[in-house]
Amino acid sequence: MRTLAKIPGPDLTVVENDELRRYELLAAGTTVGTLDFRLLGRRRVLGHTEIAADQRGRGLGTALIKAALDDLVTTGVRVTNYCPAVERFLQSNPEYAVVLDPEHPPMPASRRQHAPLQQLVHVQHSRLRELAARSQDPNLDGFERRRTTDQFAAVAAQHAAAVADVLLTAARTSSGNDAAVLLHNLKQFEQALRVLKGRAYGDARFLNLSSAETWQQAERLLTEHESTEARIVSGLERLHGADQATDMARTLAQRQWSSPTRPHPNSPHAGVAGRLARQLWRIADSTWDELEGRGLPTEPAEPANQHSTFSHYLFGTADDPDPTDQDPEKR
Incomplete structure (x- = not known):
């Protein structure tokens, strides 16, 4: 600090x-x-x-x-x-x-309103970064560090599985090269998550690695994943338009919360085999989570009103500004 x-x-x-x-x-x-x-x-x-x-x-x-x-x-x-x-x-x-970086200006508000898929993955990536930072807080005791690392691994595994289910499938029909890069990254990232979780819980196979080494590898692959996913999402929105991208964003959000909570890098990721494997692993992971008493983030309630504040936040759609949100000192 x-x-x-x-x-x-x-x-x-x-x-x-x-x-x-x-x-x-x-x-x-x-x-x-x-x-x-x-x-x-x-x-x-x-x-x-x-x-x-x-x-x-x-x-x-x-x-x-x-x-x-x-x-x-x-x-x-x-x-x-x-x-x-x-x-x-x-x-x-x-x-x-x-x-201000003139080469990287912020996305204009008008464009953000019509880029729901980009907004959703941005929210998901930000959440992963927040969990990763919290897990590496040097002030945490051993138990709390293991718990937060486990939460990061679970949320990241679910995100990776949902991306494979929704974005990888879509990318294979529109951008073969990017799809191949994404598939390779997903497998590597999931392997890094397996090592990270195993190291935190004392798995003998990974005790020769330091905590710093495992986190460095996981964050490097997360950065690569963010870059590849952002490129694919941008292409999909240009190809399919805002309405279909909104549906894709909704599906991605829903799939994340019904995806396996543990990384499975050696399982099929693409096609029918990948989808079937994820369904089976979801059942197996849920059983193990229940037996272990594993405390994981829970699924947010689906908003009944699709024009609710949560819906606008989740899908990046337009909303009437809240007058109390204009100044950080008035919130």
């Missing part, structure tokens, strides 16, 4: 928490504000700013954003911004526009 700035006030500090991939505003050591980011090589993608409810209305969101951008200017790191609060700050302080 690196200190970026001291802010006038009762023991206020802005730090960079690289483990959790966010900037934090601390009041007497307690986190009262955050600005999330993702790493894409040397570039950072700014996602969301929020201030604790009891600290709003004091300009702390602006102070947090300013400290983060000051550091980015100093270090020469370029950003792609998706945070409305940061966008408003940049409009009021155009001298900070130097931090």
Whole structure:
């Protein structure tokens, strides 16, 4: 954790928490504000700013954003911004526009409304990154580290299986080369998940590997997966249009929660054999999870109203802005 700035006030500090991939505003050591980011090589993608409810209305969101951008200017790191609060700050302080990466501008809002599949995989990838960062928190004890690592492995395995079921099948008919790359990556990624989970639980086959080595391999393959999947999804949306992409996004979300909870890199992935294997593994994995008392994330309730806030968030469709969502200090 690196200190970026001291802010006038009762023991206020802005730090960079690289483990959790966010900037934090601390009041007497307690986190009262955050600005999330993702790493894409040397570039950072700014996602969301929020201030604790009891600290709003004091300009702390602006102070947090300013400290983060000051550091980015100093270090020469370029950003792609998706945070409305940061966008408003940049409009009021155009001298900070130097931090924006002109080669990687954010997806325009009008396009995001018509890119439901891209939005969904972005949400899923962000969740995996969050779980990965949480699992590597050095402050966790052994039990909690195993639990969070297991959660990451389960969610990642389900995501990989759903991608094989939906996106790999679609890609094979539209982009053979990308489909082959995705298939190879899925198998490698699932093998890395198997090693990661086995190492966390003391599997003798993997004890010669350090925790850092297993995580480095898993995150490298996750990065490759994100890149390949994003390329395939973009092509599918161009090919099929927004309506069919929305249906595909809905299917992908539903399949993820009905997919195996353990990685199976040596099973068939494509075609009828792959689908049958996933159905059988889902039954077997559910049985083992029940016997082990394995605590895993649960399926979110399907929104009855397809125009609900959750639906818009999940599928990236247009929604009327909530007036309380305009400023991180008013949330």
